[in-house]
Amino acid sequence: MNMNSFIAKKKYILKYSIILFITLSLIFISLSSIFQYNIMNLKKQEIEKNENRIVRLEKDILREQIDNVISDLLFLSDSLDLYSLDESTYQDIAKQWKVFSDRKKIYDQIRYIDLSGNEIIRINYSDKGSHIINKSELKNKKERYYFKDSISLKRKQIYISKLDLNVEDGKVEQPLKSMMRLSTPVFDNEGNVKGIVILNYYAKYLLDDFGAISQNSVGEAYLLDSNGYWIYNKDKDKEWAFMYEEKKEISFKNEYPKEWSYILDNEEGTLNTKNGFYTFSNIMQIDTDSSKNKKLENIDIVFGEGNWTVVLFIPKDSECGVLFENDPFELLLNVLSNGKIVLLIILIISILFSVLMTMNKISKEKIKYFSEYDEMTGVLNRRAGLQNLNKQYTDIVNNGGGISICFIDINGLKDVNDALGHEAGDELIMTVVKGIKKHIKKSDFVIRMGGDEFLVIFVNLDIEEAENVWERINNEYKKINDEENRAYIVSVSHGIEECKFHHNEYIDSIINSADQKMYNEKREIKKGLTIVRKKQD
Incomplete structure (x- = not known):
């Protein structure tokens, strides 16, 4: 029996090294996986909480702005009840609305349109202030979608149009003007409709607030219309695609069809897919309960083309997106990738310890050999x-x-x-x-x-x-x-x-x-x- 055989030593060292390395590595990987899973879970919960907070904040801010516009519309509509609404009073009303427009600075146009679609009063606002449009420049708007949708409204009903870009003479106005039109009917003493009041709300301010709040999201912030088109997107090439014939295929609905289908079926919530993590909510969940919304007490909201949805999207391949990866294999790869140095140290320790164990084994075998x-x-x-x-x-x-x-x-x-x-x-x-x-x-x-x-x-x-x-x-x-x-x-x-x-x-x-x-x-x-x-x- 050759106790100093190199081959025998090599066999024992290799055997002990493999056993130790596998054992210690499994312990390390198991503990690291549990630890990393818990850390990832905590980070994920923090991100989910943050994204939900931002979505709620976006929704509350945008609703508040729209509620204020609705209040302004009701104020202007109610003010018309003080007048007989004939040629003798139109000039007085126009002067009051001009003052109102100069104060508010957020309405591109304030109009009163009669039953035939003729503009009776129109106040235009620009950087230089508001001005009353001459009677000769007033137009007939009976073919416009917002007139058709508004003229049949009942008392206490508010029409909110889709959010789009202003169009003049069949072309998108430059520079771009994002507009939302809100209207309500005006009635005479017998309850007959006399016309409608329309506010052209300059939505730039609303979208600016949306963009400012979205900076706090770890993902990408979208504002979508009821057809799944982007109204707000950091990628400006994807915004307002429905306004251009050549871009009508560019939409969230087409890019993420399964996600869009889920969002349509749910007013708010979260969704985790192979593309990433989504937090979403409808904007106009109008609450007519007077205990919750005094401004809109007994008001019925009619949407021109449905609602808007705020979506915060964390792509799967982003730094935070990996936290929402549910694949245990991906988690294992992540642990192995981050633990390469530790595994190398474990390998070195395993080899050193195996050498010591082999030397001890050989020493014991020598003692046993010479005793027998x-x-x-x-x-x-x-x-x-x-x-x-x-x-x-x-x-x-x-x-x-x-x-x-x-x-x-x-x-x-x-x-x-x-x-x-x-x-x-x-x-x-x-x-x-x-x-x-x-x-x-x-x-x-x-x-x-x-x-x-x-x-x-x-x-x-x-x-x-x-x-x-x-x-x-x-x-x-x-x-x-x-x-x-x-x-x-x-x-x-x-x-x-x-x-x-x-x-x-x-x-x-x-x-x-x-x-x-x-x-x-x-x-x-x-x-x-x-x-x-x-x-x-």
Whole structure:
């Protein structure tokens, strides 16, 4: 047994390194995954809370602005009840509305239109202030969608148009003017509709507020109309696409069809898809409960083309988007990617610790080896050998089988030591042991009882079979004597005794019997035997 074998050391180091590395890595990856999952969950909850807060804030701010416009519309409508609404009063009304427009600064136009669609009063506002449009410049608007949608309204109904760009003479006005039109009917004393009041609300202020609030979102902020078109988007090429024939395919609805379908079915909520995480809410969830909305008490809102929706979108491939990734494989990859240095340290520690464990194992094996084996010959020493023999004996008693014990003694070892030196004596001992090992089975074993005495234990061989093996061993020695020109001859005496497993049979008595046979043979062999050969002149 070569305890210093590099191959053996390498095998143990590799084995322990792999086991330690896998064990420690699994512990690290498990703990890291749990820790990272919890951290990601906390961050995700914070982001969800932030996005929901921003959506609510966007909704409240925009609703507040629209509610204020509705209040202004009702004020102007109610003020008309003070007049008879004929040519004599139109000029007075126009002057009052001009003052109102200059104060508000948010209405591109304030108009009163009669049942035929004719503009009766129109106040235009610009950076230079408001001015009353001359009667000769007033137009008929009966073909415009907002007039058609408004003229059939009942008392206390407010019409809110879609949010679009202002169009003049069939073209989008430049620079762009985002407009929302709100209207309500005006009635005479008999309850008949006399006309409608229309406010052209300059929605730039509303959209500016929307953009300012959206800066606090970690994702992208969108304001969508009821058809899924972008009214607000940081990518300006996608805004107002429905106003241009060549851009009508550009919409949130077409880019994210599944998400849009879900948003249509729900007034507000969150949605996590393969594209990313969405937080959304309708803007105009008008509450007519007077306890919650005093401004709009008993008011019925009629939408021209539905509602608007604020959407905050966190793309999946963004820095925060990965927090909403539910794939455990992605989480594992993320842990491995972030933990490469730690895994390298674990590998180094595993190797170092494995080297120490291997050295300790080798040290223990050496101690065990030298406590059980004869250092020179590598066979079992007397103590360990007899323990093993007793164990074999007990096993065979319980389970069946047989044992033959061969007691051998090397003839003339002392003569070789005295005449040729201990190196030659050691060579003789090793030659004898090698000859035995060459011809016995793996289950057989050899015990060194003393300096030149050995036991050979033949497992499951009777005495005749054991003698046959011994004959082959002895022939090996004869071959050495005949073919090798050594200064000594190899000669061994032996005695074999078979265990009969009688009730009163003991191992010691069997060994003594074999020993006695060996001495009987030794007396015969030593007659005229010369171990050390004479030197040739």
